[in-house]
Amino acid sequence: MTASTATLRSSGARRRGGTPLLLALGLTLFASVSTELLPPALILGMSSTLGVDAAAVGALVTVWAVTIVVCTVPAVRLTRRLPRRALLTASLLLFAAATLVVALVPSFAVVVAARIVSALAAAVSWSVVFAYVPRLVPEERLGRAMAIVLGGGTLASVLGVPIGAALAAAGGWQWAFLGAAVLLALSAAALARGLPALDPPGDDGRSRRGIDRSAIPVGALLGAGALLLTGYMTVYAFIVPVLGAAGVRPVQASAVLLAAGIAGAVALVAGGALGDRFPDGTLLVLVATIAAGAVLLAVATSPGAAIAGAVALGFGIGGLPPVFQARIARTASPAFRDLAVSLFVVILNVGIAAGSATGAAILGTGGLGTLAVVASALAVAALLAFALTLAVTRQTSRRQRP
Template sequence: MTIQTAAPTPVTATPWLALGALGLATFATVTTELMPSGVLPTMSRDLGVSTAAGGLLVTAWALTIVLTSLLLVRSTSAVRRRTLVVGAMVVVAAANVGTALAPTFALAIGARIAAAGAHGLFWAVVVAYAASLVDPSKVGRALAVVLAGPTFAGLVGLPAGAAVADAVGWRPLFASLAVVVVVVAAVVWTVVPDAPRSAAPAAATGGWDRSAKPVLLTAIAGGLVLVGHFAVFTFVAPLTAAHVGDGAVPTMLLVLGVGGLVGTLVSGQVVDRWPGAAYPVSAALFVASLAGLALGPTYWVVAAVWGVLVGLFPVALQSRVMAQASPGFRDQAGAIVMTVLNLGLALGAALGSAVTAVADVVAVPLWAAALAALAAVPLAMASRSARDAG
């Protein structure tokens, strides 16, 4: 028998203020995640390591999330959602202080590992939390608001942080980030309605949650698409240079950023209007856009489509997973998506590196598209499994 606590009753009016606060929270935490990439040379030099070794600050973050997200979600299932989200943000803030004060590279890595664990837990919970605040017919729009945070973190947070670091140094930057995260955490605590602890999943009471299989298959399909995406994105600078010249790289990054913003803005309406089709169609378009990046004459058009899908696809994926997951499995489903996302990042970069080692960089999009196309298999299996579970 599955023991469940009552879920919060969704309100008729969409709580935009609460969703906006959660969007600010995702902005603050993802800015923390991305920041070493913007200050890596200076940070590595000050900590006495090479830039290549400094890259471990990024690798350790992703690996920590892969290894800890599910475990942390299960071990905190008795904690109320607002307390858990705010608590995770406080840990991220404290770890930012630790990073700012770290006298050695080892201690800086330790602080980043602590932040990554809290970040993974935060992200596993925040999507289900946001979905619980609205009517099921508005989940797409709710998640679009919350998931706008990462888009703005890349467009605004990272370049602004890099500018601050250039002016005053990376240590004051991380100290400032700690303050930002704490302030946003206070806003979340003040304006976001509380929610009970997560309903206990069947697995915790001796059974197997029936929604686990379709959720896992859907996440695997998304993971394959993300492997293809990160394989190309990791090498987007040399790929763009090969097709249209070195001087076009900043323009390409701008196209992707603006496209991602547009995709995020329209994603809620798209997902809520076509809840069944949004995820598989966006996945198919993602595969097509990756393949199209191998074609020089249409590069800019395809790049614009790719950018829009970068903003649209995560909302479609998360909405599909939330729709498939039982109330007791939603937080664990969020952890599965976080794990898949970070595996996709690592494996995608590895795929791109392997292809460029044996072929020209212009071959990367075709290999990436071929691998991403395999998502059709788990996607079909997930649809069948969801019908059986329902």
């Protein structure tokens, strides 16, 4: 593809982009995250029908996360030369078919296999979704665009899973997966009809000469993100007992978590807009808020301090994804961008797995106080890593300017 053709495709995509297509991409993430999180909400019905215990059903989420971590990079590389719109449509249809199998085949082995296929399809579809966003909007609107798309994933935990649980209560757990399959198929149809054509990223020869230059700062940002998410999940996976140790009664914990969720939703909306105006400052504020929340939970001796810490965690983690993804997209070179933005879901699942395992190990040998202290140390270390990486990246960019 010539440079002029690339420019025409890019400018045409941006003219026809706008909010409707971003919302359609957000619907894809809504369906994907809802499908990922359904098993814990349907655990009793699924365990009864499939003839396994609750722990086995819960492991379906672990299987998904491990598949994402292990297979995302190979899957993105294997499909890198395929046209993006066709790849997104095909991956979503495969995702829908695998989800349909979960609903219709009452065999745990088949369900496990279908979940692995679903996770592979999700990994590919997420990579293409995030590859489209920088092509649909100008760079100065990238943060807001990412907030719209990632809002679908946020809404999945707020609305998607409860809706799935309601469907299960009304007619059986299979209806929740049937609904998810229909939603995925509708997303595929809408995007196949509405998205502009987009060629695979061009090969400028750098892969033959060595590593892409932008891979180093992108890798540093992703490493800092993995460290931050590990610290966050170390404490958040056990947030209810941590709150309880500071005097927050169990009946109050749900209200505290709701307040944290609302704070996260506010940060998601505000973070996208502020991230476009002050990209590095907004990212550092959100990371610092997560670190501050972990520190508050570590030192809290009263319910008020613990609640403030939980809300700070919710605010920071709610606003982080669009600002962080926009920073990754702006840092990566055009040839490396598709792979770079696809790695967000990898570090997210790494953080979930590593943080949960770290918290569980600490609880087995120490206590809740130790758990919050370790989480604080990880989050503060991540803040320092982000600050250093952003400072070096800015300095390098200034040196490279003519």
